[in-house]
């Protein structure tokens with residue numbers, strides 16, 4: 001394969017992904033592609049298989065069938081840590097921060113983990129990690145909270161703080177499961193604005209599951225609609241929101 005055709009490849013591609021839990025087909029032959037610099041929202045009714053898809057592309061579940069590629073390289077069935085090293089970082093619905101550590105310590109730990117260093121930081125490493133951690137905090141507007149114990153941050157800031165951990169992994173693609181759930185609508189937009197600016201500045205792509213259609217309409221380049229373990233529709237937010245099938249099966253419940 002030439003380098004030209006490699007650069008034209010989608011950043012993330014899945015083909016015929018399938019997994020079942022007993023009789024439930026949570027992924028039933030999913031084909032999916034995400035281009036570089038795209039912000040793609042996944043929507044769909046409860047139980048449609050949205051989180052399962054995120055688990056499949058981040059290695060938390062192994063598909064019974066099908067394949068996933070990142071930047072043209074196969075990542076199917078790789079362990080989550082290996083996948084994150086390849087360039088996919090995931091921020092979870094439930095924040096993963098050490099709540100009794102400061103924000104900057106959390107970030108430095110994430111950077112050390114990325115580098116495979118679990119103990120014995122040298123003073124030089126420590127300074128380099130601290131500088132890098134501060135850069136990420138500045139990018140996400142959290143520099144003033146660097147020394148705050150993450151357990152005492154208000155919910156909206158904790159959500160952003162959790163996302164900073166994903167940024168610290170230096171990914172190509174951010175995977176977010178409901179980045180704005182559980183916060184007020186004013187805060188929701190503030191979080192999304194900050195996040196979108198940070199992603200653009202870093203040249204990141206994102207794949208996010210979202211139930212809030214206002215957030216989807218405002219921030220997604222493309223929307224992929226899940227139903228019963230497969231993709232039932234996709235398009236721009238306007239296209240998807242004017243699709244009667246989507247309105248009937250999804251929007252009534254989102």
Ligand SMILES: Nc1ncnc2c1ncn2[C@@H]1O[C@H](COP(=O)(O)OP(=O)(O)OP(=O)(O)O)[C@@H](O)[C@H]1O
Pocket residue numbers: 021024025026044045046047048049050051052053
């Ligand atoms: N580990 C598991 N064991 C058994 N069943 C599972 C497991 N994970 C998911 N399922 C089932 O697979 C289906 C898809 O679940 P999934 O969580 O992916 O849906 P979702 O679209 O993310 O739903 P929601 O919007 O409610 O989070 C559901 O019927 C769910 O109960």
